[in-house]
Amino acid sequence: MTESAQDKLIGALRKAISRISLLAEGNDPEVDSVIRQIRQNITKGADADKIQAMLSAAEPHLLNSEETHLNRAKQVRETLHDLIDLLEVNHKKRLPSSEKKALESLIRLHWQSPPSWPYLFSSYLALAKTTLSLETTEESSKQSLIKRLFHRTKKQQDTQNSQEIMAQISHTLSSLLTNLSLSHEYDEQIIALREVLANSNDLQQLPDLLDEVINLIIISTGKTQEGLTNYLNELNQQLASMNTSIVSHYKSQKTLIENRDGLNVKLEKQVSDTNLATQSATDLNELKELIDTRMKAMTTTMVDYKQQMMLLEKETHQSIISLKSKVDQMEKEASSMRTKLQEKLAQAMTDALTNLPNRAAYQDSILPLVQSSKKSGKKLFLAVCDIDHFKQVNDTWGHQAGDKVLRLVTRQLLNSLSNKDMIFRYGGEEFVALFVNSNEQEAIHKAETIRAAVESAPFNVNGAPITITISIGMACHRVTEDHDSLFERADKQLYIAKQAGRNIVKVDQTKE
Numbered sequence: 001m002t003e004s005a006q007d008k009l010i011g012a013l014r015k016a017i018s019r020i021s022l023l024a025e026g027n028d029p030e031v032d033s034v035i036r037q038i039r040q041n042i043t044k045g046a047d048a049d050k051i052q053a054m055l056s057a058a059e060p061h062l063l064n065s066e067e068t069h070l071n072r073a074k075q076v077r078e079t080l081h082d083l084i085d086l087l088e089v090n091h092k093k094r095l096p097s098s099e100k101k102a103l104e105s106l107i108r109l110h111w112q113s114p115p116s117w118p119y120l121f122s123s124y125l126a127l128a129k130t131t132l133s134l135e136t137t138e139e140s141s142k143q144s145l146i147k148r149l150f151h152r153t154k155k156q157q158d159t160q161n162s163q164e165i166m167a168q169i170s171h172t173l174s175s176l177l178t179n180l181s182l183s184h185e186y187d188e189q190i191i192a193l194r195e196v197l198a199n200s201n202d203l204q205q206l207p208d209l210l211d212e213v214i215n216l217i218i219i220s221t222g223k224t225q226e227g228l229t230n231y232l233n234e235l236n237q238q239l240a241s242m243n244t245s246i247v248s249h250y251k252s253q254k255t256l257i258e259n260r261d262g263l264n265v266k267l268e269k270q271v272s273d274t275n276l277a278t279q280s281a282t283d284l285n286e287l288k289e290l291i292d293t294r295m296k297a298m299t300t301t302m303v304d305y306k307q308q309m310m311l312l313e314k315e316t317h318q319s320i321i322s323l324k325s326k327v328d329q330m331e332k333e334a335s336s337m338r339t340k341l342q343e344k345l346a347q348a349m350t351d352a353l354t355n356l357p358n359r360a361a362y363q364d365s366i367l368p369l370v371q372s373s374k375k376s377g378k379k380l381f382l383a384v385c386d387i388d389h390f391k392q393v394n395d396t397w398g399h400q401a402g403d404k405v406l407r408l409v410t411r412q413l414l415n416s417l418s419n420k421d422m423i424f425r426y427g428g429e430e431f432v433a434l435f436v437n438s439n440e441q442e443a444i445h446k447a448e449t450i451r452a453a454v455e456s457a458p459f460n461v462n463g464a465p466i467t468i469t470i471s472i473g474m475a476c477h478r479v480t481e482d483h484d485s486l487f488e489r490a491d492k493q494l495y496i497a498k499q500a501g502r503n504i505v506k507v508d509q510t511k512e
């Protein structure tokens with residue numbers, strides 16, 4: 001490849017990186033396919049012209065994708081504001097003003113950042129829960145955390161009003177789903193969710209449905225980042241190999257020049273020998289003059305040639321040094337972009353309030369753990385930990401004090417767990433702990449330790465000491481079951497612990 005072709009290629013790759021980086025916060029299948037094509041062609045060693053042509057063809061898709069991202073972000077913002085309004089309409093009263101303002105300011109700050117969307121929707125859910133403050137029906141109808149949080153109402157709202165509002169919310173959430181750009185493997189899930197949304201006229205289903213939507217948003221932002229990270233990793237390797245080949249090219253060129261130098265020295269010697277020989281001839285003056293003239297011309301040519309070669313070597317050396325520094329710079333850019341994307345991915349897996357891994361992270365971790373427990377036969381315990389009467393904390397001291405308690409409980413949990421244990425904020429005031437490779441005695445001891453650590457922690461709100469307790473339901477993974485069933489059995493024990501008076505650990509003892 002000539003130097004200018006290499007320069008063009010570098011320029012094209014640089015443009016590709018910066019363009020593709022614009023997609024760091026949102027992607028669509030069409031752009032994914034364009035990126036794949038470019039990557040394949042780079043791997044096959046396409047020349048600069050071909051890559052540039054591909055980039056020009058890709059440009060409208062890339063610009064379109066930026067626009068799609070912005071539109072999607074706007075739609076998320078509008079959806080959140082609509083949901084807030086709908087809550088107010090439903091209750092025909094104002095929402096708690098400071099909490100509403102706090103949520104609105106969060107929306108203002110983060111609406112453009114997809115990794116923050118799940119957090120925004122969770123915050124909305126918290127506001128909805130506080131505002132609706134519905135009453136419990138028979139607790140036996142409890143099926144999931146969200147249902148339990150949201151208690152079915154006995155005081156029926158105006159049914160028609162409620163149905164209309166639910167229809168509007170369903171419509172808003174349904175159109176949000178259209179723009180999530182998830183891969184086809186989620187098609188079925190989205191269709192099913194849309195169907196539920198279309199048919200739901202019960203406001204009580206909102207938390208469950210919103211929860212499902214939040215999960216899909218987490219997946220859509222997480223997967224996008226992951227795909228892009230993989231791409232940049234590959235691009236980085238490609239650049240590293242380009243760098244290596246340039247260095248080896250430089251070495252071989254240098255050797256070639258050294259060899260030619262050797263040849264020049266030899267030639268000069270032969271020419272001077274011939275000169276001497278012709279000078280010793282006395283009777284062939286004319287011939288001598290002729291040969292002498294030719295020899296001089298040859299010598300001049302050889303000297304010129306040598307000078308040209310030296311100049312060429314110097315230029316090549318300079319151009320390779322500058323090419324190498326360009327490639328180094330590109331590698332640095334790609335690697336810093338990779339780091340940023342990894343940070344964003346981590347952000348999407350982290351709960352912003354407590355800094356604990358969130359529910360998406362739990363879902364990523366539990367599957368391989370259950371599989372490895374099946375293979376190895378090592379015991380895996382899952383403990384669902386739920387703060388007792390947490391609603392009272394919010395109602396008595398406000399939402400911010402509730403947040404503080406959540407952070408303090410997190411600290412106690414972390415302090416009492418060992419490195420090999422895992423803890424996640426599963427949602428609201430519920431945490432999930434995983435005890436890997438523990439026997440039952442150890443697992444019960446760990447659960448008791450965290451329960452006692454929370455109970456004995458010196459919590460205080462506005463200077464007043466308060467006691468916070470947690471209830472824990474635990475189950476051991478069975479070789480024949482999946483992670484949902486394991487969670488369900490632990491969650492059932494949590495329910496029993498709550499019924500038994502709270503601040504207690506209950507372990508599933510049922511036989512397989």
Ligand SMILES: Nc1nc2c(ncn2[C@@H]2O[C@H](COP(=O)(O)OP(=O)(O)OP(=O)(O)O)[C@@H](O)[C@H]2O)c(=O)[nH]1
Nearest residue numbers: 129130148149387388389390391399402403428429
């Ligand atoms: N401050 C704060 N509150 C939250 C958050 N997430 C959920 N909540 C609140 O947690 C409370 C949960 O209340 P309930 O489901 O009635 O449960 P509880 O009061 O803990 O009662 P039991 O679980 O039966 O002991 C609700 O008031 C939610 O608003 C959060 O991130 N911050």
